[in-house]
Amino acid sequence: MRTSKTGQNHSITEDRIIRTNFHSHTTRCNHAIGSDEDYVKSAIKAGYQQLGISDHSPFPDHMGQVSGMRMHVTEFPDYLASSRGLKAQYADQLDIFIGLEAEYYPQYHSWLIAQKEQEQLDFLILGSHYDDPVEQNYFGGITTPDMVRRYVRHTISGLETGDFCALAHPELFMISYPRFDKHCQAACRELIRAAKALQIPLEYNLSGLYTQPWRRGPGYPTPGFWEMVAEEGAKAIIGLDAHDPARYDDTHVYDQAVSDLTRMGIPLVKSLVPCARKHKQAI
Ligand SMILES: [Zn+2]
Ligand SMILES: [Zn+2]
Secondary structure, eight states: OEEOTTSOEEOGGGSOOOEEEOOBOOGGGSSOOSOHHHHHHHHHHTTEEEEEEEEEOOOOOBTTBOOSSSOOGGGHHHHHHHHHHHHHHTTTTOEEEEEEEEOOOGGGHHHHHHHHHHTTOOEEEEOOSOSSTTOOSOGGGOOSHHHHHHHHHHHHHHHHTSOOSOBSOTTGGGGTSSSOOHHHHHHHHHHHHHHHHTTOOEEEEGGGGSOOTTOOSOOSSOHHHHHHHHHHTOOEEEEOOBSSGGGGGOHHHHHHHHHHHHHHTOOBOOOSHHHHHHHHHHO
């Protein structure tokens, strides 16, 4: 129960829930479906107020290697043109922001930031799937404590650049790691504390609530991780990680997440717009 400004007690379910999502893909990443416009239409239909488009960032082909899980650099202009077109076309129905879900690759980080500035992107979120552009070790496939520590160290380095407004699926390694054991707990405590100190929200990723055929471990959201987030007083942001426009239709999943996080006492960040503004002023 919460107390409103008028002094009346009411539960979260009686409030009109404001829905926002800053984690939304396009087919350019090669593992999403639906047209760019379908995502926007679905978000409007479901009553979302803010949509941040954040497909997997392009990077230069590393030693000639073309990544299979992100837009190619040659598709970036079309991604921008399409997103800008939709932003203008639907301006009276939905606030659209244009960003990217990017890796932290130290050797390409200045390239990424140059793109962000040149194209006036609104925001970046960190999706720490790999720690090098060869894409040798997918963090969703790791099963050893050493690799969990490597994931956490790398991810904290990415957050410390100050260039990311949120951390996508912080428990990505739980896709394959067998259980949230003491090694995960120690590493995640460090990650959560770093995110809190840097004031970067941790994403409560709703795509993990759906059946994922590639999942071998318990997956995410991981209850033990979120108990720790609550203990540490770090903030959360809800992300659909939509690779399918139909995810917007499932408003009960979103609303349940709001209710669960509220019950756990985890403060919720609803918008990355303040972070985007701060970054723009800093340029
Ligand atoms: Zn993806
Ligand atoms: Zn994503």
